[in-house]
Amino acid sequence: MSRLQVVSGKGGTGKTTVAAALALALATEGKRTLLVEVEGRQGIAQLFETEALPYEERKIAVAPGGGEVYALAIDPELALLDYLQMFYKLGGAGRALKKLGAIDFATTIAPGLRDVLLTGKACEAVRRKDRSGRFAYDYVVMDAPPTGRITRFLNVNDEVAGLAKIGPIHNQAQAVMRVLKSPETAVHLVTLLEEMPVQETADGIAELRAARLPVGRVVVNMVRPEVLDAADLELVRTVPRTAVAQSLSAAGLGGARRGGKAEQLVDPLLAQAGEYAERYALEHEQRAVLGELDLPLHELPLFAEGMDLAGLYELATELRKQGMS
């Protein structure tokens, strides 16, 4: 089991939710996980129904069996100052650099420095040990940038290492890359059973593989329950309208004759079934595409009422059941 679990996915697929559920799932049975956010959106705080996270590792949840989930929202600017302090004892100079705009420069405009700081901080947490030599966290789960940018984001250290050919940034970038390209890391992609996210997932996997980054699993999120099966949908195409009208009438929904209350429901209900059938076919197609990726697939159910803390624990249980943790 890789100790750094990176979770990416197209926008709107619920990657933050999956990352959080995975952190919970990995924390069960006395384990300790760190859930890391890198995009400054405070999605973790919203999900765990807590106030905005500071740049500080704090416990946000207790998992079944006594495990703990810590969370950290990495702020690139503070990470840089942290880094300067840690490696160069440059507290004062750091402040001076800030005044000059150098920190702003380094974290927003300088090529890749921001991403190096973000992945660097996550890797530091992976490698950190306490006094007894035990790893500070059993697992680190990263809520990473979306699929379209993930390879670049993770691979930026390689580029930076090439750009800064010597010096501490170079060394740091190389150290981070060693973690990211090792079996210590697994990059999971979250998708929906829709064409665009599935396509993007396939493209993302190809890019990750080309960059020799370790691809983990594919998580299909928000899978809708099957209300009608293939046999039902076959019947929808052939069933006489009058039979459905009579059935509706038998269920107590009014008259089955032309113009009757039950009869009036037939067309709209069949139209809805038609839409369902179209979506059903599309979903099957997309499942087949995902099947060809040759990666472990997991499916998580849709929570129609929206995600909340209770739902998150349910998803964590589901992930454990499916053997993702």
Add this chain to the structure above:
Amino acid sequence: MSPEPAKAQEPARHRLSPARVLDVDALIDDPKTRIVVCCGSGGVGKTTTAAALGLRAAERGRKVVVLTIDPARRLAQSMGIDSLDNVPRRVKGTDGGGELHAMMLDMKRTFDEVVEAHADPERAAVILANPFYQSLSAGFAGTQEYMAMEKLGQLRAKDEWDLIVVDTPPSRSALDFLEAPKRLGSFLDGRLIRLLTAPAKLGGRAGMAFLNVGMSMMTGTLGKLLGGQLLKDVQTFVAAMDTTFGGFRTRADATYKLLQAPGTAFLVVAAPERDALREAAYFVERLADEDMPLVGLVLNRVHGSGAGRLSAERALAAAENLEEPRIVDQGGGKAGLRNSPDTYGSSESRASETPTPDEGSPAATEKERTGDTARADEERPVDQLTAGLLRLHAERMQLLSREQRTRDRFTARHPEVAVVEVAALPGDVHDLVGLRDIGERLAAGRPELP
């Protein structure tokens, strides 16, 4: 904060209509509308909305260019822009008198063009070959946003199109693209730049010796951090760019002002889901803070139902009736149980649907059924299917009311924002027919019922 608070004064609205419905055709037909910016969080159909608006405007007679940032492959192909060459291409197959052009942003090339436009050929060559520049332009934080706005400025300056529809980048934080020009501008004006340019101007590394102690400590620190060679690359880059910085800043400011100008219209795109609408509310507030002209909210993927009068509760109860084992089915005694919807029906449906004595009464229904004695066995699969149809309907009605609640929360918070709803499609869009369909839905203002 709202520019037109008076619009919020309308009395209690009908549940299904927002304070104002956005008139899309009026917006895209107005010759004064020159730029439409579609923004919103990822995965809400922003690019599709931009493309559909562009097509509709073109087919209504305008000469339009759609600037997309990172379209899904098949959507791009539907408009014939699968080649990423940074030049607007005419889209074939449109109807009407207008023209539709589309282009996909190539940020590196856009950046190169800016450099070439502002520096003499010799200096431009130095910049383009600089490793620091190559990384910067290939798309690190903020470059895409900045280049999208730069390209918009270029297209507008050409004045070749009546209307430019822009799709915004999938930024990590909602409105990065608004800040990109400012951020770059303030960086370029900053003291850091002057510090970095100073030694290079004085003749590269030799110049370092003449710097005062404070400055040399700074460059020393940077050198330590970045590695001497990267610092040198940065310095030569900055020095070479020095003369073009003025141009950069002017352009960044001009683009920002262009966005605030009267010919620009911002559309926030969202889906009727909690997170997407929360993000949309944030967009609305940010745009107001920045004095950007918001014209409305496009709410994609809204669901409807042709059987809206049948409540979820009643549909579920009826489905349960049908799924009960019917061993003694023909017994008249069961009919009473099965035909008593009102014990399950919600008060809402009861009010709207009083059973008519001739058609809907248990007696009439029962007479119809008992006349057909073969029904019990033969119709069993149909009953099961009908139960499924009713469950599907119940799900739809629950979805509808959730969407309604989410949307009402947004409308309550921002009653000044005109809304247009676009009905959900079962599949993705990948041709002009699909885009045209979306355009019609956009213009219709609300989802038409099936």
